[in-house]
Amino acid sequence: MRMSNLHHFTEHHRYCVSREFGLSGLDGRMLGSAYQPMVGAFAISLYRLLFEHVPAESIGYSEAEQQRKLFLTLGIEPNEKGRKFLVEQASMLEAVGLLSTSRIYMAETDDYLYEYELLPPLGPAEFFATQHLTLLLRDKIGKFAVLALREQFWCKEPEEWGRRSLNKENISVPFYDIFQLNTHVIDYELEQALAEVATVRQPAPRVEEPVIGYSDIILRFPRESVNRAHVEKLRFDHAQMGMINYIARKYGLGPQDVSRLLDEDGVFAPDGELILDTLQHKASQHFRQELKRQEKREVAAAKVVSLRSAAEEEQPIAPPEQSVEMEYYVEVPPQFISKCDIHQYNMMLRNEPYTRLLQTFFPGTIPGQLLDIFDNINLNYKLRSEVINVLIHYVMTLAATSGEQRMNRNFVEAIASNMLMKQVNTYEKAVRYIRDQSKVKGKGAGTASASGAGGTRQRTYAKGNRPAKPEIPISVDDGTAGAVSEEEFAAMMKMAADIKASKKKGVTKTQ
Template structure:
C-alpha cells in the first residue's frame, strides 16, 4: 500500500471490502499454515477481519464504515504509528496476492474511500507451482518444512492401487442422457429477472491463452535487476493478467527464455511514460533478438555440417576397402540438356549421371573455370545444411540457375527463392526436381510468347486501331519517310542539273 501522506489515511476515512468467494476448509488451512508463515500472524488476522466484514454465506460488498473499525479490531492506537502499522500489514497481504487496495475519489468532495478487495488463497497445486512464493516460504520455515507442508495437503492413494497398472474407463452419464429440458429453451422473463438481480460487479472472465510460454511473474521479478529504471513498471505486472498474457505470447512467438524477456523489459522505450507496456515495441525487439539467435544457430549448424563432412571424407580415405558407392541410373525421360559451359566436355548421359550422383560441392565446380565465388558457396551451404534439400535436388537447382545462360538469375535472392519454392512444393527427389524445372521453363516460354503477341498486335491491327491508339497519345505522331527502292544510278548530266538548281536556291547564281 503506497501512502504518500498519513493525513490521507486516517481512522476517519471510510472503507468497504469486496470478495467474490467463500473460504473452504482447504483455503483456511492454506492461510493458517502457509500464508501465515510468510506474512505473519498480524497480517493473517487482518485478512480474517476483512473477510468477516461480509457475511459468511454471502459474497459482495460490505457496509461503508470508517477505518476506526479496523484499527480497533486489530488493537491499534488511533495515531500515526497505528495507521502506519495497518498500512504495513496490508502491504504484506498485497505482496503475496491476498489483497488489493484501491483509493476512490468522491466527486465534488475532497474525501476519499478505500476499497479492500480480498483475493482467494491459491490452491496447494497453484501455490507450489509459483517459484517466488515457494522460495519465500523456504526462507521462512526451511526446506524440510516446505516438503512436510506440501505432503500435509494431499491424501495418499492406496498402495494396492498405486502399484497396479489399471485400465481406466469413463462410465459417467452425460447431462442430456438423464435430463430433458422444456421445448421452450429460452425464457425471456427469466433472463430479464436474472439480469436485474445480478450484481453490478461481475468477475472478469480470464481469456484462454492456447499459445503461451508459461512464464510466471515471479520468474521475471526474481531475475530483474533491482537498480533498473523499469523496475517499478515491472512490479506493476503483478496481478495484471492481460499484460502477463501479452508477455507470454511474445515469448512463445519468438522462442524467448525468461532471461531474454528480462533483458528486453530492461531496455528503454519498452514502457510508456505512465507505465503501460508497449507491445509493438516489445515485439519488434523480440523479433530482432529472434533473428540474431536464428542466424547464430544457422551458422553453428553449417559449421557442424562442415566438420561432419570432413570426418566422413577422412573415414572414407582411411577405410581399407575399395568399395565404390553405388551409382543411381537416370532414366532417359528425365534427361536434362547439357549446358553450354559443359558442351564438348561430356555427353548427355554422363552429364545427367553426374547431376544425379555427384555431391553439389563437386558438381558446381564444373561450371567455373577457376574457383567458385565464395558467396555462391555460402548460399548452397544454407540450402544444404539448413533447408535440408537432397543432394540430387540441389544439383538440379544448380543446373537451373547456372546452366540456362541467364546472368540475371545468378543472384542470391533468386537462388533462395527457387529453393524456398522447392521446399514448399515438397521436391524431395531427382525426378520431381526435373519435373519442377521443366514446368518452370514452360511457364517462362508461355510468358515470353504472350509478350511477343502483345507487342505484334498493333502492327497487325488496321487503321481503326491505329487511330484509336493515336487518340490516346499526348504527342503528335511524326510521319517517317519511307525507304525508296533502289533505282537506276544518276547520270553526270542529271547530277550537274541538281547542283545548278541547288546553287540557284541558295542565291549564289541566277
Template sequence: MRIGNILHFTEHHRYYIYRDFSIGSMDLKVLQMIYQPMVGAAAASLYQLLYHHIPTDQVGYSQLESQRRLFLSLGLEMNEHGRRSLIDYASRLEAVGLLQTSRLALPHGEDTIFEYELAEPLGPEEFFENQHLTMYLRDKIGKFALISLRQEFVSREPDELAHAQLEKENISIPFYELFSLNTHSVDSELEQALSEVAPSRQTARAIPDSPETAGIQYGEIILRFPRHSVNRPFVERLRGDQKQLARLNYVAYKYNLNVVDLCRLLDEDGIFSRGGELMEEELQLRANQLYRQDRKRGDERERKLAKMAVMQQGDVEEDMPQEHAVQAENWLEVPVQLAGRCDKAQYNMLMRNEPHTRFLARFFPGAVPEWMERVFERIDLNYRLPGAVINVLIHYVLGEKKSQRVSKTFIDAVAGNMLVQQVDTFEKAVSYVREQDNVEERRKHTDTRAAAPRASTQRTRGSRKPSMPIVEDVPSGAAPTPEELEAALRLARKLDGKME
C-alpha cells in the first residue's frame, strides 16, 4: 500500500470489501500453513477479517464502514503507530497476491474511500509452481520443512497403479450427447435480470480515453518530484485530475518512460504554461527525444555485448554451419569487383553461406570503411536480418556499380524496406533485388521515351538566328596550263620582293 502522507489513511476514512469467491477447507489449510508463515499472523488475521465482512455463502460487495472497525478488531491504537501497522499488514497481503487496495475519490468532495479487493489463495500445485513464492517460503521455514509441507497437500497414487503400464481411454459422455437446449427461443428478460443481479465491477473507476497506460499513480510522481522545483505547484494540481494523469500515463506508455523519466520531463522549463497548464505537445516532443536517445544507447549497448560475446568465444572451435545450395534460377551476376576470381556458381554459394563480414570484405582491396561496417553491423544485430539476406543487400548496393547507392541513407532505407516486406530468406531477397532492377529499367525507359518528343519539338520550332550558307570549294572551268601557272608564280615572287 503506497501512502505518501499518513494523514491520508486514518480510522475516519471509509472502506468496503469486494470478493468473488468463497474459501473452502483446502483454502483455509493453505492460508494457515503456507501464507501465514510468509505474511505473519497479524496479516493473516486481517485477511480473514476482511473476508468475513461478506457472508460466507455470498459474493460481491460489503457495506461502507469506517476504518475504525478494522483498528478495533485488530487491537490497533488509533494513532500514527496503529495506522502504519495496518498499512504494513495490508502491504504484506498485497505482496503475496491476496489483496489489492485502491483509493477512490468522491466527486465534488475531498473525502476518499478505500476499496479492499480480496483474491483467492493459490492452490497447492499452483503455489509450488510459483518460484519466487516458493523460495520465500523456503527462507521462512527451511528446505526440509518445505518438502514435508508439500507432501501434506498431496494424496499419492496407489503403488499398484503407479508402476503399471496402463492404457487410458476417455469414455465420458459430453453434454451435447445427453442434453439438448431450446435454442429457438431467447429469453431477453432473463438475460437482463441476470446481468442486473450479478455483482459486476464498477466501470467508472477505469480511466477514460486511455486504452493503454503505464500505471503511474500521482503518489509515485509527487514522491520523486523535487520539493524546491519551480513546477512543483503545477504538479501538485494533478492530484485528482484523472484526465491529465491519464494523458501522462499514455505518453509514458508510448515512449516507455518510468517514473524517474517522467518526473525529469515535468521538471523542465516550458512543460507548463504560466497558468500551470500542461503543454502536451511539448511534453510529447521531449519524451520522443528522450526515447530516441535511450533507443540509440540501447542499440549501441547491444552491439557491444554481441562483440564481447564473439570475442569470448573466439578461441572456441564451433561446428561449421550447414551449407545451403543455390538453385540456378536464383543466381545473380558476378560483380565487376570479383570478376575472374570466381564463377557465377561459386559467387552465389559464397553469398548464400558466407558471413556478411567476410562477404563484405571481398568487395574492397584493403580494409572495409568503418562507417559501412557499423551500418551492416546495426542491420545484423538490431534489425535481425538473416546473414544471406544481408549478403544480397551488399550485392545490390556494391555489386552493381552504382555510386549513388553507396550511402548510409540508401542502405538503411533498403534494409527497412526489406523488413517491411518480410524478406527473410535468400530466395525472397533475390526476388526483391530483381524486382527493384526491373522497376529502375522501366523508369529509365519511360524517361527516354519522354525525352525524345521534347528533342524533336525543339528541332521543329527552328532557331532564332538565320541559317548561314556554307561556301563549298567546288572547281569551276578548265585546269590552268603550265605557262599560266608559271606566270602566276612569277607574279607572286614579284609581290613578295623576290624578283631579281
C-alpha cells in the first residue's frame, strides 16, 4: 500500500471488502504453515478479519463502513503510529499476493474510499513452484524446514499403482458425448441478465495500451498556454477525458501528441468545453502526417536493411462493446475467412473505429486516396463509425467478388449520401440498407442473364444522328413442323419440273 500522506488513511475513511472465493481446510493450513512465517501472525489475522466481512457461504462485497472498525477490532490506536502499522501489515499481504488495495476518489464528498480485494492463497503445488515465495520462506524458517513442510502436504502414491503407470489409459467421457447444446442461437437476454445479477467481478478486458490520464497530459502541458485553465478542468471531467482517450486510440496518439493538440487554438470553447469535431479533425491531420513520415522512414530504411514484414497486432480497447444480434450478421469477406469467424468479424464491424478496420484490410500502408474518402465521410457527413464500417464492408465485398473497379470516390460518396438521405444512423439500419442494395443488384443481374439466354438478338445502338438498324425477326425451328405427305411431295416435284422446263425454253429463245 503506497501511502505518501497518512492523513489520507485514517479511521474516518470508509472501506469495503470484496472476495470471489472461499477458504477450504487446505487453504487454512497454507495460511498457517506457509504464509504466516513469511508475513507474521498479525498480518494473517488481518487477512482473516477481512475475509469474515463477507459471509463464509457467499462471495461478493461487504457493506461500506468506517475504518474505525478495523482499528478497534485489531486493537490498534487510531494515531499516526497505528496507521503506519496497519499500512505495513496490509503491504506485506499485498507483497505475497493475498491482498490488493485500491483507492477510489469520491468527487461528491471530496474524499477517498478504500477497497480491499482478497486473493486466495496458492495451493501447495503452485506455492512451492513459485521461486520467490519459496526462497522467502527458506530465509524465514530454513532450508530443511521448507523441505519438511513440503512433504507434509503430499500423500504418496501406492507402489503397486506407480509400477502400472505405463499402462494407464484415460477412458473418461467428454462433455459433448453426453450433452448436446443449442449453439445455433445466442441468448443475449440470458447473458445480460446473468451479468446484471452477478455479484462477482467480471474479468476485465485485456488491455495492452495504457490509458492516457489527466496527469499524463498536465505534466507535458506548457504552463504559459492560454488553454492551461481549460486543461486543468479536465481533472474531474471523466466524460471529456473518455472522449480524448477514444480519439487518441482511434488515431494512435500518445500523451505528448494529445498535449500538443490541446494546446492549439479552437480546441476549447470560451466556456472551457472541449470541441470534439475540431480535436478530431486535428488528430486526423496529425495521423495522416505521421503516416507520410512513416512511409519516408521505411523507404530510407529499405536502402540499408530489409523491412520487417510482421506488424504488431493491437488489441482494441473500447468503450463497453456492443453485441450484434444474429439476424444482423453479415458474411465474412473472402480475404477474412482464414483470419476470423463470423462472430469475431461482426463484433469488429460493430465496435472498431474505421481506421483500424481499414488496417485489417490492408496489411501494409493504407492507400492515401482511400483514407481521404472515409475521412471526408467521417468529418463532413457525420456518419457514425459503425455505419462507416458497414459501408467499408459493402464496398470491399463488391471489389472482391466482382471484376469491376469499385473503389473510387464518386461511388463511395454516392452510397454515403444515399445513407444520409435514408437516415441510416445505426448499425442495424446500415445492415438492412446493404442487404436491400444487394437484392436490387441481384434482380438486375438476373434480368440481364434471362434476356441474354432467351434469344440471340443483340441491341444495336445508333451512331450520331442515324437511326438504329431495324431488328429483323429470325425464324426458329421449334420442332412443330410435321412430315410431308406423298401427294404434297408429288406436287412439289411437278412444280420443280415446270420451273426447270420454263428455264430451258427461255435459254432456247435467246439463242
